[in-house]
Amino acid sequence: xxxKLDDMSLAESAQAAVGPREVRxxxxxxxxxxxxxxxxxxxxxxRQLLAGRSYRDLTAIEIARECGTxxxxxxxxxxxxxxxxxxxxxxxxxxxxELSEIVRSANWRDRTAAETAARDLARAFMDFWGRHRSVLxxxxxxxxxxxxxxxxxxxxxxxxxxxxxxxxxxxVRDPRRPGHLGPGTDPMAVAAVLVxxxxxxxxxxxxxxxxxxxxxxxxxxxxxxxxxxxxGRPSRRGS
Amino acid sequence: xxxKLDDMSLAESAQAAVGPREVRxxxxxxxxxxxxxxxxxxxxxxRQLLAGRSYRDLTAIEIARECGTxxxxxxxxxxxxxxxxxxxxxxxxxxxxELSEIVRSANWRDRTAAETAARDLARAFMDFWGRHRSVLxxxxxxxxxxxxxxxxxxxxxxxxxxxxxxxxxxxVRDPRRPGHLGPGTDPMAVAAVLVxxxxxxxxxxxxxxxxxxxxxxxxxxxxxxxxxxxxGRPSRRGS
DNA sequence: AACCGATTCTGACAGTCCGTCAGATAGCTG
DNA sequence: CAGCTATCTGACGGACTGTCAGAATCGGTT
Numbered sequence: 401x402x403x404k405l406d407d408m409s410l411a412e413s414a415q416a417a418v419g420p421r422e423v424r425x426x427x428x429x430x431x432x433x434x435x436x437x438x439x440x441x442x443x444x445x446x447r448q449l450l451a452g453r454s455y456r457d458l459t460a461i462e463i464a465r466e467c468g469t470x471x472x473x474x475x476x477x478x479x480x481x482x483x484x485x486x487x488x489x490x491x492x493x494x495x496x497x498e499l500s501e502i503v504r505s506a507n508w509r510d511r512t513a514a515e516t517a518a519r520d521l522a523r524a525f526m527d528f529w530g531r532h533r534s535v536l537x538x539x540x541x542x543x544x545x546x547x548x549x550x551x552x553x554x555x556x557x558x559x560x561x562x563x564x565x566x567x568x569x570x571x572v573r574d575p576r577r578p579g580h581l582g583p584g585t586d587p588m589a590v591a592a593v594l595v596x597x598x599x600x601x602x603x604x605x606x607x608x609x610x611x612x613x614x615x616x617x618x619x620x621x622x623x624x625x626x627x628x629x630x631x632g633r634p635s636r637r638g639s
Numbered sequence: 640x641x642x643k644l645d646d647m648s649l650a651e652s653a654q655a656a657v658g659p660r661e662v663r664x665x666x667x668x669x670x671x672x673x674x675x676x677x678x679x680x681x682x683x684x685x686r687q688l689l690a691g692r693s694y695r696d697l698t699a700i701e702i703a704r705e706c707g708t709x710x711x712x713x714x715x716x717x718x719x720x721x722x723x724x725x726x727x728x729x730x731x732x733x734x735x736x737e738l739s740e741i742v743r744s745a746n747w748r749d750r751t752a753a754e755t756a757a758r759d760l761a762r763a764f765m766d767f768w769g770r771h772r773s774v775l776x777x778x779x780x781x782x783x784x785x786x787x788x789x790x791x792x793x794x795x796x797x798x799x800x801x802x803x804x805x806x807x808x809x810x811v812r813d814p815r816r817p818g819h820l821g822p823g824t825d826p827m828a829v830a831a832v833l834v835x836x837x838x839x840x841x842x843x844x845x846x847x848x849x850x851x852x853x854x855x856x857x858x859x860x861x862x863x864x865x866x867x868x869x870x871g872r873p874s875r876r877g878s
Numbered sequence: 879a880a881c882c883g884a885t886t887c888t889g890a891c892a893g894t895c896c897g898t899c900a901g902a903t904a905g906c907t908g
Numbered sequence: 909c910a911g912c913t914a915t916c917t918g919a920c921g922g923a924c925t926g927t928c929a930g931a932a933t934c935g936g937t938t
Contacts, residue, residue, distance in 0.1 A: 432885065434934075454784050456695055456721070461924055470888045475926060482695070533783070541780045544772070544842055545693050551846055585863065589856035592847055593840055593864065600839035601832055603783055607790055608831055617828035624824065625832065625864060671914060673905080700895060709917045714897060 439477045441467050443491075446484045451534045455541070458485070482542075489539050489553055492532055496560045499524055503564035508572045514631035518623040521561075522598060526619060529602035536603060558595050565591035569630050594626055678716045680706050682730075685723045690773045694780070697724070721781075725788055728778050731771055732795050738763055739799035747807045753870035757862040760800075761837060765858060768841035775842060797834050804830035808869050833865055 431439070445467040449458055460481050464471045478484040502524055506517030529536055539557070542550035569587040601608070601622060605615055684706040688697055699720050703713045717723040741763055745756030768775055778796070781789035808826040840847070840857055847857060 432934090434886065438886080454786070455780065459924065460926085471925080472888055472890095472927080473886085476887080480925090537780055537783050541694065541776055543846060544776050546845070547693070551849070554846070555850060585860055586852070586856045589852050589860050592850075592852050593836065593857055593860045596839045596843060597832065597836035600835045604835060606785070607782060607793070610790070611794060611831075613825065613828050613831050617825045618832055621824055621828050621832045621868075625868060628867060629864060671905090673915065677915080698895065699897085710896080711898080711917055711919095712915085715916075719897090 435477075438469065438473065442469070442474060442477060443484065443488055446481075447488050447535065450485065450488070450538070455485075455538050485535070485538055486549055486553070489535050489550070492535060492539075493553060493556045495528070496557050498528060500560035500564040503561060503568055506568075508568045508631050511631065514627050515623070518627035518630070519619070521626060522619045522622040525598040525602045525622075526605060526615065529599070529605070533603065536599075540599075540603065558599070562588070562591045562595045565594055565626075565630065572631055590629055594629055597625065598622060674716075677708065677712065681708070681713060681716060682723065682727055685720075686727050686774065689724065689727070689777070694724075694777050699723075724774070724777055725792070728774050728789070728792055731774060731778075732792060734767070735796050735799045737767060739803040742800060742803035742807055745807075747811045747870050750870065753866050754862070757866040757869070758858070760865060761858045761861040764837040764841040764861075765844060765854065768838070768844070772842065775838075779838075779842065797838070801827070801830045801834045804833055804865075804869065811870055829868055833868055836864065837861060 442463060445463050446458075449463060449466060453462070458481055460474050461471050463481070463484065464474045467474075474484075478487070499521070502517060502521050506520075507513045508517065539550050539554050543554040566587040569590055573587070601618055605618070608618060609615060681702060684702050685697075688702060688705055692701070697720055699713050700710050702720070702723065703710045706713075713723075717726070738760070741756060741760050745759075746752045747756065778789050778793050782793040805826040808829055812826070840861060844854055844857070848854060
């Protein structure tokens with residue numbers, strides 16, 4: 401019996417010995433070095449191909465070929481292409497701190513600091529999406545299609561920033577400062593909407609540019625909107 | 640020679656007799672009633688299946704089966720599954736007025752009217768996405784993947800609203816009214832970001848609800864943000 | 879250095895889907 | 909009903925899926 405390694409990836413950490421969950425044959429053994437290397441190579445190829453082919457056309461055979469191994473080997477490690485992609489996606493969750501850190505470390509009560517933080521946040525989203533766009537696209541589609549594995553992952557990924565923003569909003573909100581979104585609005589809803597905006601614009605940056613809208617502009621606009629929503633608008637400023 | 644009908648769909652209108660563009664055999668003839676009916680039936684099934692299966696698993700054979708016809712028939716009308724979906728998607732472009740109308744018919748200089756319009760717009764996005772989510776998802780993915788056919792379509796779909804918003808923004812902008820996004824910001828960029836936000840939140844409504852954020856709240860938040868960005872914020876209001 | 883057991887990989891196969899013919903069927907006209 | 913044309917489909921070669929049983933490889937042992 402060969403134990404499938406699929407679920408290992410979802411929690412690369414401690415609980416590698418979760419449940420037997422034997423999918424193929426005998427022996428509940430862990431993976432050796434060679435196996436781990438092969439698996440990693442397969443994941444690399446998956447990531448790489450995903451950046452080129454369309455998700456719909458990504459095929460198990462092609463991944464195996466690109467990796468210089470046989471299709472059977474692929475199936476040794478992943479039950480299907482989706483799972484391999486899910487695993488690649490799961491690796492992104494490790495970087496989730498990058499974004500929330502920016503939010504948490506800023507003092508949103510100070511106008512100038514807030515403006516800088518908002519700008520940094522927008523830029524960070526652009527960066528992050530730029531580096532991982534192909535994978536993030538798939539996460540988005542699959543989670544929108546209702547696949548809970550991807551939806552959980554997406555939540556995990558964005559949870560941090562969203563929470564951080566919600567906290568900042570709740571923290572800054574002050575009856576004496578005018579200009580916030582209505583006091584009745586749920587900070588979490590505001591945060592979620594902001595994150596959605598950042599994510600989507602980042603994801604379609606290329607399209608917007610094709611259409612004649614410079615990234616620098618969208619970045620600035622997003623920063624403004626974030627800043628307003630979180631820190632509120634000072635009574636005078638714009639033109 | 641049988642003429643492929645694929646491109647017909649992209650411009651159901653006048654130019655049905657575009658170019659010969661014979662893909663299969665002889666005779667550059669137009670489709671008869673029966674053919675049109677079959678094609679329409681195939682499109683219906685495509686739409687319907689897309690709502691259930693995941694895009695990745697949507698297969699030509701399945702569409703044909705669902706439709707009670709043979710796979711060969713499917714290929715008579717569409718070169719591949721993608722094209723069928725593209726055609727289904729193209730039909731949505733016909734509804735693009737729904738959204739822009741809301742923007743155009745409102746008087747954004749009047750605060751109350753602007754608030755109502757923004758709210759209506761948010762609701763309209765939610766509605767529209769609710770009705771066509773499965774197709775819109777695919778448009779999003781494919782255009783993000785760089786497929787120009789889908790990207791053009793997406794642009795066509797959102798162009799109207801975006802332009803309308805940009806016009807509204809430019810129109811309302813007035814040096815004496817404080818509270819707008821920086822005067823240097825490109826109205827088009829602002830509009831594009833707003834539309835992105837609306838679209839993405841609408842597309843992930845379900846996910847947000849699962850996560851405990853009520854649609855009514857997100858709707859309100861989006862409306863607020865749109866209103867601010869377009870009409871500017873009055874010097875006093877929130878708590 | 880030759881052997882052994884466990885680990886890892888792969889050739890080969892049955893099943894399904896893709897995409898394309900040539901030819902069968904159905905509809906219209908006289 | 910004959911004849912013509914538009915429309916549909918059976919059937920095929922080729923590709924991908926998913927699963928074996930057995931081959932290749934590795935680490936350790938004598």
